[in-house]
Amino acid sequence: MYLDLTESQQMLRAAAKEFLASACPLQVVREFEEDPETHRSRLWDHLVELGWTGLVIPEQYGGLGGSFSDLVVLLEETGRALLPGSFFSNTVLFSLPLLAFSSPGQNDHLLEQLVSGEVKGTLAISEPSGSYHFSDVETRVSPSENGFMLTGTKMFVTDALISDYFLLAAVDSSSKDNPLGMFLVNSDAPGMEITGLETFTNDGQARIKLDSVCIPASHSLTQVSSGEAVLSKTLEWASVAKCAEMLGCAQAILELVIAYTKQREQFGRPIGTFQAIQHYCANMATDLEGARIVTYRAAWKISTGTTSEMESSVAKSWVSSIASRLVYLAHQSFGAIGFTQDHDLQLFTRRLKAGEIMFGDEFFHNSKIADFLGL
Amino acid sequence: MDFSFTPEEDRFRAEVRQFLSKELPSDWTFLEDEFADDHTRWQFVIEFKKKLAVKGWLTLSWPKEFGGVGASHLTQTIYNEELAYARAPGRDIFGTRMLGPVLMLYGTNDQQNQFLPPIASGEIQWCQGYSEPNSGSDLASVQLQAVDSGDHFILNGSKMWTSRAHVSDAIFLLARTNPSAPKHKGLSFLLCDLASSGISIEPIPNLAGMHYFNQVRFDDVKVPKGNLIGAKDEGWSVATALLDFERSGIEYSAEAAKTLEELTAFAKTEKRNGMLLSESESVRQSFASLYTQIEVSRLISYRIAWLQSTGAIPNKEASMGKLFGTELQQRIAVFGMQLLGLSGQLTSKSRWAPLEGLILKQYLLSFSTTIRGGTSEIQRNIIAQRGLGLPRK
Ligand SMILES: Cc1cc2nc3c(=O)[nH]c(=O)nc-3n(C[C@H](O)[C@H](O)[C@H](O)COP(=O)(O)OP(=O)(O)OC[C@H]3O[C@@H](n4cnc5c(N)ncnc54)[C@H](O)[C@@H]3O)c2cc1C
Numbered sequence: 094m095y096l097d098l099t100e101s102q103q104m105l106r107a108a109a110k111e112f113l114a115s116a117c118p119l120q121v122v123r124e125f126e127e128d129p130e131t132h133r134s135r136l137w138d139h140l141v142e143l144g145w146t147g148l149v150i151p152e153q154y155g156g157l158g159g160s161f162s163d164l165v166v167l168l169e170e171t172g173r174a175l176l177p178g179s180f181f182s183n184t185v186l187f188s189l190p191l192l193a194f195s196s197p198g199q200n201d202h203l204l205e206q207l208v209s210g211e212v213k214g215t216l217a218i219s220e221p222s223g224s225y226h227f228s229d230v231e232t233r234v235s236p237s238e239n240g241f242m243l244t245g246t247k248m249f250v251t252d253a254l255i256s257d258y259f260l261l262a263a264v265d266s267s268s269k270d271n272p273l274g275m276f277l278v279n280s281d282a283p284g285m286e287i288t289g290l291e292t293f294t295n296d297g298q299a300r301i302k303l304d305s306v307c308i309p310a311s312h313s314l315t316q317v318s319s320g321e322a323v324l325s326k327t328l329e330w331a332s333v334a335k336c337a338e339m340l341g342c343a344q345a346i347l348e349l350v351i352a353y354t355k356q357r358e359q360f361g362r363p364i365g366t367f368q369a370i371q372h373y374c375a376n377m378a379t380d381l382e383g384a385r386i387v388t389y390r391a392a393w394k395i396s397t398g399t400t401s402e403m404e405s406s407v408a409k410s411w412v413s414s415i416a417s418r419l420v421y422l423a424h425q426s427f428g429a430i431g432f433t434q435d436h437d438l439q440l441f442t443r444r445l446k447a448g449e450i451m452f453g454d455e456f457f458h459n460s461k462i463a464d465f466l467g468l
Numbered sequence: 469m470d471f472s473f474t475p476e477e478d479r480f481r482a483e484v485r486q487f488l489s490k491e492l493p494s495d496w497t498f499l500e501d502e503f504a505d506d507h508t509r510w511q512f513v514i515e516f517k518k519k520l521a522v523k524g525w526l527t528l529s530w531p532k533e534f535g536g537v538g539a540s541h542l543t544q545t546i547y548n549e550e551l552a553y554a555r556a557p558g559r560d561i562f563g564t565r566m567l568g569p570v571l572m573l574y575g576t577n578d579q580q581n582q583f584l585p586p587i588a589s590g591e592i593q594w595c596q597g598y599s600e601p602n603s604g605s606d607l608a609s610v611q612l613q614a615v616d617s618g619d620h621f622i623l624n625g626s627k628m629w630t631s632r633a634h635v636s637d638a639i640f641l642l643a644r645t646n647p648s649a650p651k652h653k654g655l656s657f658l659l660c661d662l663a664s665s666g667i668s669i670e671p672i673p674n675l676a677g678m679h680y681f682n683q684v685r686f687d688d689v690k691v692p693k694g695n696l697i698g699a700k701d702e703g704w705s706v707a708t709a710l711l712d713f714e715r716s717g718i719e720y721s722a723e724a725a726k727t728l729e730e731l732t733a734f735a736k737t738e739k740r741n742g743m744l745l746s747e748s749e750s751v752r753q754s755f756a757s758l759y760t761q762i763e764v765s766r767l768i769s770y771r772i773a774w775l776q777s778t779g780a781i782p783n784k785e786a787s788m789g790k791l792f793g794t795e796l797q798q799r800i801a802v803f804g805m806q807l808l809g810l811s812g813q814l815t816s817k818s819r820w821a822p823l824e825g826l827i828l829k830q831y832l833l834s835f836s837t838t839i840r841g842g843t844s845e846i847q848r849n850i851i852a853q854r855g856l857g858l859p860r861k
Contacts, residue, residue, distance in 0.1 A: 094542060095470040096774045162469065331611035351856055366859050368845075371852035378851055379788040386771055389469050407760045414757070455757075462759055465751035466732060 102166045107161075109167055112143060113174035119437050126295045126440075127175035133178070133255050133297075140180055141210035146279035150250035152203040161189075161330065165191055165337040165392040167263075172341030172392060175444055179213055179252035185334040186251065187214030187260055190327040194275070196316040203258075203277075214258035215328065217247040217278075225328060225453050227273055227321055229260075232303065234274055240309040241276060246302050253287050253299035256280055260314065261303075261387050262324055273320035277312040278303075294447050332409040332452040333395060334385070336388040337395060339448040341413050345385065346441045347377050350426045357428075364426075373422040380415035387411050403465045413449040420445055471770070477498075477546055484525070484550040486780070491519060492556055497816070497824045501680045501833055504635045504713075505678055513557040520558045521590035529714055535588045544714040545773035548747050552722035561586040561852070562632075562751055563594040565713045567640050574698040574706050583659065595636040597627035597684060598707065605846050608651045608704060612686060614643035619693050621645070621658065623666075623686040629840075633669050633682040638662055646701050655703035659695040665689075675819060676832035693797065715786045716773040720793025720837075721766035723807070724800050727830060728758055730823055731804055747808060754803050758796075765793045784855030787847040794837040795844065801827070801834040 098106065116139055125132045140146055149164050150156025153351075164184065166427035171180060188207050191200055191214070206212040224231045232245025244264050250259065259278045266272060280287065284306040290298045314323055351374060356364035364370050391408040420442045424431045431438045473481070503513045520526050529544040530536020539547075551559050568587050586592035588605040603610045612625035623643060633639065639660050646654030654776055662669070666689035671679045698706040732755065735745040745751050768789045771780045775782040804827035816825030838844045 094473060094770065094774050096771050097469065099469075166762050226771035351858065355857075355859060362861065363859055368849070368861055371858050372845070372848045374856050374858060375791070375848035375851035377855055378784075379792050382771075382785065382788050383768055383792065386767040387760075387764055390767055393469050393471050404763075407763050410756065410760045411764055414760075455752065459753045459760070460749070462756035466755060466759060468732065468735065468746040468752045468755055 096389075098166060102163060105163060105464055106166050108143070108172060109170040112139070113170060113176060117173065117174045117176050119440060122175045122177055124441055129289075129295060129297050131179075136176075136178055137210060140177055140178075145180060146183065146188075147208035148211050149184060150192060150204055150208050154378040155208040156204075161333075162389070162392045163397045164334065164439055165389065167332055168337035169341040169344075172338030172448075173345045175342065175345075179215065179255055179297075181334070181338065182215040182251040182256070183207070183213045185331050186216035186327070187256075187258065187357065189330050190216075190314070190323060191260065191277075192316050193326065194314050194323045197312065200277075212257040213252070213255060214252070214260060215250060215252050215256040216331070217250045217253070217259040217261040218324065218328070219249045220246055221248050223249065225457060227324060230262050230264050230273065232261070232263040233267045234276065237307050240307060240312065241274075243276065243303045243306045243308065244279065246300065248300050249290070250299050250301055252297050253280070253301055254297060259301070260327070262320065271315075271319050271321075273324065275314040275320050275323045276308055277314060278306060278308055282306050282308065291353075294443050294449070296444075296447065325402070328452055329393060329405045331387065332458070333391045333405045335448050335452050336384070336408045336412040337392070339416055339445055340384055340388055342441050342445045342448065343377075343381055343412075343416060346419060346423045346438065346445070347374070347381060349438060349441070350374060350377070350423050354426055370426055373426055377419050377422050380419060384412045384415050403462065406453075406458040406461045406465070409453055410419070410455050410462060413455040413458070416445045416449045417455075439440075473542075474544070477543060479545045480543060481550060484547055485554075487523070488550065488554040488556050490580055491516065491552060496555065497826060499555060499826075499829055499833065500557075500559075501674070501676065501836075502678045502829075504632050505679050505822060509629070510635050514593070517558040517560060517590040521588060526560060526590055527588045528781065530564070530568060530588070531572070531704050534568075534584055541714055541716070541773045541776040542770075543568070545716045545718050545769065545850075548714065548716070549718045549722045553726050555723070555726065559591075559719075560587070560590070560593070562596050562636075562640075563592070566596060567594050567659075568721070569713045570640075570709060573709055574657070579694070579697065587766035589743050593632070593636045593637060595630050595633045595639050595662075597630055597633075597639045597641040599629045601628045601683075605843055606656065607707075607813070610644060610655065612641065612643040613647070614645045614656060616689070617690075621656075621691045621693070623658075623660070623689040623691060625686055627682045627684040627686075630669075630684045631681050631840075633662065633684050634671060634679065636662055640697075641685065642707050644824075645703075649701060652704045654701055655707070656700050657697045657703035657706040658691050659697065660689065660691050664689050664691070666831070675835060676829060695820060698769070714773065714776070715789075716769040716776070716785065717789035718769040718795045719774070720767065720789070720797055721769060724758075724762045724765070724793075724797055727800055727804065727827070728735070728762060729753070731755075731800075731807055734822060735807060740809075751807070758800055758803060761796050761799070762791075765789070765796050768792060784851050787842075787850040788843065791844050791847040791851070797830070797837050798834045800830040805831050809818060 130172050144157050147156030148159045151158045234241050234243050257280055261276050261278045263274055265274045284304040286302040288300045292298050353365055354370050387408045391404040394404045430436050504510050524537045528535040528539045528547055532538040564606055571583055600610050614621040614623050640657045641660050642655055644654050645656040665667045666687040670683045672681050738745050772782050772785045772789050808822055811822050814821035
């Protein structure tokens with residue numbers, strides 16, 4: 094047992110902190126949110142330079158060959174800084190599955206381009222139902238000349254407007270045993286219509302309408318594993334990665350509360366001396382202590398390649414449930430000032446809530462856990 | 469990070485598990501708080517403890533120089549986890565985990581030679597005399613009077629909530645030796661034979677109907693000076709120096725995991741409204757949520773043990789572990805009662821009681837876990853003030 098970061102992870106963390114503090118102050122987060130169009134590709138070149146786009150991609154493609162646990166360390170920091178842009182979708186939702194499920198040689202060039210930052214990709218699974226259940230995928234795929242043809246509607250696709258590729262789930266109703274497929278689709282393929290969605294974090298989610306979109310046969314990502322396997326692993330990794338981001342975000346919230354309550358005075362003393370406030374902080378810190386250790390345990394399981402679905406669901410269930418408590422306690426401690434747009438707290442609050450909803454909330458993962466428990 | 473145990477640690481866990489399944493009667497359904505309820509049962513507990521002593525397990529993490537095995541905090545945690553999971557007797561917290569380490573730090577050679585071996589062999593049962601009728605959370609306010617009288621002290625006053633005093637041989641005490649000094653400065657740490665004349669022990673039946681704690685009265689009781697541990701008037705540091713003993717709190721999650729498994733089996737066989745309890749989504753959600761919380765609690769405990777094994781003193785984390793683990797036990801107890809419905813009322817004496825009345829016992833006992841050993845509020849104060857640096861004033 095060794096329950097601390099490795100030396101190289103500590104270096105990664107320190108470097109990330111330093112970079113984010115200077116390049117991504119909260120002003121940048123606000124500018125992104127107010128005008129995503131203009132700021133979309135801001136910071137991207139820096140991330141490429143730092144090697145982040147290749148963090149989890151092996152050296153043979155020009156990457157750093159880091160583990161999933163390394164990625165989690167980094168995501169905790171990007172979550173703390175509320176790093177906007179497509180780092181998460183590109184790395185977690187696209188690079189990881191592409192790397193894991195491509196057949197030998199299938200996507201070598203694409204992987205190199207991902208490292209160099211030339212192309213970006215994201216994942217398109219959910220549909221108007223907003224569900225992560227495989228059985229709710231209705232986008233259809235059928236064979237076409239030299240490949241496949243796709244028709245349907247995808248919703249809540251993160252960073253769709255700036256991605257070059259989508260990893261997209263579709264069902265082939267003519268195939269009985271294995272109807273779910275995963276496909277690589279170019280964003281500029283004829284028949285694609287991409288429309289931005291107005292979400293409460295204005296984080297660039299979009300709706301994609303596919304009307305008889307044709308792709309080559311080589312763009313199927315289910316040559317090695319089944320579509321269900323690709324999708325369930327991808328979602329699992331995404332949920333744990335999201336936990337890491339949320340952890341950083343929640344930790345930042347707690348630190349804001351501690352700093353504020355030490356300094357704000359009422360009744361002639363800092364409000365942080367009041368026991369009610371102290372106990373809120375203790376509750377938040379205890380919840381977070383558990384959140385960190387379950388997240389890192391899931392990441393360790395994933396990194397070692399052992400069965401990890403249960404542990405991952407445990408992590409996302411817990412982190413989601415503490416997130417929803419934590420934001421209320423934080424706002425309670427701030428009083429009215431925390432309820433203003435000017436105050437930074439709300440930036441964190443909304444993103445933490447969005448994280449809770451993404452890749453399965455507490456209810457979704459509890460249902461999976463109950464299945465694992467044989468209930 | 470690496471969450472795995474070494475093959476040696478896994479082997480040790482298997483050995484403890486095997487021992488417990490061999491030595492513990494298959495119908496052993498008693499909980500810690502009722503071990504001392506009846507004489508035959510307590511005799512069994514003592515014999516069991518001695519068997520653990522023979523294996524060297526009572527003093528697993530004691531240093532070799534004091535007759536221990538010198539095992540790591542993690543090994544000790546594995547052991548505690550297995551015993552708690554099996555609801556096995558023999559976890560001698562007062563002797564091996566509290567007094568022993570105190571003696572190693574503050575005792576003279578003579579005191580160590582006199583008091584440590586009978587703890588290690590399971591011969592002598594100790595109890596803890598800290599709380600009093602007017603001193604609970606504010607422990608430093610204790611009033612039990614110890615007057616210096618030549619080669620001994622004379623004790624007057626009483627100790628309250630003393631667990632297992634009625635089956636113990638001796639008690640370690642926090643007593644006031646200097647009434648005029650500030651409250652933390654006038655205390656001494658004393659050892660007292662419960663057979664001394666002037667001591668009377670009165671049972672205090674608890675809400676669950678068990679005899680676990682007592683009031684211990686002292687009426688001109690003589691304690692030899694040789695039983696003073698550490699310097700006179702410096703008992704506060706002695707009493708609070710228990711930081712190095714294993715305090716991962718792994719028992720909370722281990723006990724909870726066992727109960728959740730029993731409830732799972734119940735839910736898979738019991739029908740309500742034409743379907744199995746386990747088929748109801750709301751029941752499934754509750755199980756999953758509690759399972760998740762047990763995992764959280766267990767991992768927090770492993771982290772505490774791991775931190776201790778690196779030489780760190782995880783104060784804040786230990787408070788979090790206790791706070792979270794005990795409140796989790798309450799949530800499980802409430803869920804268990806809910807699941808059992810009307811049958812939850814049946815006591816262990818009823819032949820119709822599901823799970824031998826275990827859930828009811830745990831429910832009734834769950835009111836005490838967030839109080840004993842430092843209340844949840846005190847743990848939160850520690851986390852906020854010592855852990856997060858929030859100001860006292
Ligand atoms: C089953 C059981 C076994 C026990 N065994 C032993 C034993 O063997 N030996 C022994 O010495 N003692 C024992 N105790 C006593 C235990 O240590 C005390 O009950 C505990 O320290 C709390 O003290 P109290 O009960 O006097 O409650 P109080 O201290 O009076 O507390 C009552 C309430 O006030 C709150 N409160 C008190 N101070 C503060 C504060 N500063 N901030 C916020 N809230 C506060 C508490 O959290 C609690 O909610 C046992 C108790 C139980 C229930």
